[in-house]
Amino acid sequence: MATFNLNINGKTQSVDIDPATPILWVLRDHLDLVGTKYGCGIAQCGACTIIMDGNAVRSCSIPVSAAEGTKITTIEGLSEKVDHPVQKAWMEHDVPQCGYCQAGQIMSAVALLENNPNPTDEDIDNAMNGNICRCGTYVRIKKAIKTAANS
């Protein structure tokens, strides 16, 4: 056990925990931020995607010990009024079906657009290929990313 001070969604939170615990379970079990989802546990599906120091990362495979001193954004911290351009585009295109993977999809899309405001189709494919949507909403996700890029 060790104490970690984490900067999550602009707030510093302290947890006393096994240093090997993945950030995913710290968020879900200890900080009640359950928007970030468990899908595979091996960084293959993207359901657990968060933004860490500006990059989309898989929180299931990064231990909490590597998180101290970084700036983390989760789906809950994206906006206060549900008005992040990516969220608005997701609403416009009514993207989700079951909804389980969508937080991860949105976080990958946000990181993509922060680093590359005008992505090509290929850029979008590359940035989103780590996120599985079992319901198959890929065509809408891509449209929503383009809408967000243009807004």
Next chain:
Amino acid sequence: MTIIKTKLNRRSFLKASALAGGGMILSFSWLTGCKPTAEQEALGLPDEWFELNSYIKIGDNGRVTLFSPNPEFGSNVKTSMPMILADELDVDWSNVIVEQADFYPERYERQFTGGSQGIRQGWNPLRAAGAAARYLLVAAAAQTWEVSADEIKTSKGIIEHKGSGKKAHYGEMASMAATIEVPVEVKLKDIKDFNIIGTSKKNVDIEKIITGKPMFAMDYKQEGTLVSAIVHPPAFGMQLKTFDGESIKSMSGIKDVFSFHVHSDGYVQNAFDTTTHQEMVAIVGNSTWEVLQAKKALQVEWEKAPDKEITVSGWGGNQSKVKIPSGLENTDGHLARMEEYSKKPANVLRKDGNPEEAFQKAAKVLEKTYTAPYLAHNCMEPVNCYAHVTADKAEIYGPTQAPEFIINTLSERLGLPKDKIQINLARMGGGFGQRAYSHHMVEAAVISQKVGAPVKMMYTREDDMTYGIYRPTYTATYRAAIDENGKLTAIHVKAGGIPETPIAPNRFPAGAVENYLAEGWDIPSNITIGAFRAPRSNFIASAEQSFLDELAEELGKDPIDFRLELLDRATKNPVGTNNDYDPERYAGVLKLVREKANWDSPKEGVHRGVSAYFCHNSYVAEVLDLRLEGNKPVVENVVAAVDCGIVINPDAASNMGEGAIVDGIGNAFFGELPFKDGVPQKNNFNDYKMIRMSEAPKKIEVHFVKNEHAPTGLGEPLFPPVFAAVSNALYQATGKRFYTQPFGKELDNVMLRM
């Protein structure tokens, strides 16, 4: 105008009301935060709600709460079912709050999401409930104003009597309406007067989804909830021998380790009680990570399971004994046995004319065999369930498509009467048929009962992918007899699988061919199977529609023209009387897809495949356009034409169709779960390849036939035709026919790679 029996008779209404008055918790507290999205900021929350029936509450300020009865797994019934209620109730959609109903069989008719039947079977009950509530509000106004109800009109939640100039909103009449006798019959709206049905409404949960609000059972806990993982046998045909629980009990955060049985000995299962591993080990602790560490460290010994016999109670209560063979099965063995069965005579499921003679006399016989592997559902949300079982009651919150199929199982296993077990319905992170089998609810409940605390049980992805309830593996052989004039004279299909045949013998092309023979066979196995998005259809459509494509080519006909000729025969002079489809509606989708895809004007460099199928009461035709970029096949566009009658929520319906098409392309190219010595050879997404964005079509168009047929299924029917649209397009691109799924593995043979 249609008049409909409400079935909300006084008795069931009183029963429902009594239940509601008994302090029943209708939903979890976060659902009360179900507020309108920003653009539809309407009325505030009322001081008091009045319940007009199980589905509808009206607030004193005119606000409306509609309960969506069926579980939501992504097909968007939580939006479309309330839309049907709202249209007949005649309210403004922006004043509607939608809540997920929990499982109350006394209040709702059929809380089952599956078989693409939610909207089809909900259509009349939901219309009746909406219309009956409107009737009560109008009757209350008529009494209050002392005018005839016939002279009263409603619009968007406003009641008006022109003659007297009286006007009120629904909220003003709700308290009196709640005291008026429920009518036995009500008038329904004319279809032309719908103003919500047929317009696109956003998913009522969109805002919660995109802000990460807790909506899934995985996200749920109460004070003192413990976490539980399970360990199930690593192979089909294996069972628990011993385990060393003591060695992990001292690990950080671990509370208990024990083995348990899912069903009691001699339990008579229902058709949805399918449970692969009857005994498993539970590890219970404080947090997910601690429990997963202990799970990894647990030493377990397994042994081969003997032959078993279970009793299964089918529809109508008929009991039958089912043998589960022992043994550790292999994919190679499956393929060899299926090949052997394909060559033997099988059960005749349908025979028209004299197919034997037609084949004897044939100038040419075309014979092709198609094979597909087991598939795992791979819902994004792994199996999990919250349960809190105490001495006298149980509260269950988890993903299930079919609470009605698990309530008896829970009652029997926990030793609690059904009315002491509350199943609350979580939004599901996918279902695809797999969540119709809800043994996980029993597992969570048994664990909670044992440890005497609320428990959230969670499978890892590996547990989820390897516990069974798969799409079966199948083989089908199609034969066609062609006479010396180049005319088709007979079709013969013989198909089977492990453990079921995929044939629906009375579907097309039965009824369209003079001489027709359908035979089926099956091979028992200890690998459990279950419904997987359009069960059986998802394979037989791929075989049939690939074969018809090859047959059309053999006959020198355009593949759409050829199908239309067959359907023309089935329309004008059908063979046999027991044909399960309407050939004119079937032809309708082929004609629509031909027009929308510009089939008659092919594009340079684009290779096209067409396929069509009827299942779950709906008709679908699809044209898939494929281009080769170097040695990579790229699906450029898919155009679908669908006849599912009235479309409730068009944009959401398109979304569902787009998803089914992507799902079909993914499974056609990549889907596969092989076995070795009973062990599933893939257990996570590093080796089980799922379709990703770069392989998805660049564009998908879903077109609906406009008609006034009552709505039919949509979640499944777009899925089965995709496979043959892929294989037929691949043939156009490569000159090679693809007979064995997944096609991705065969691309190497033609120097292609996805």
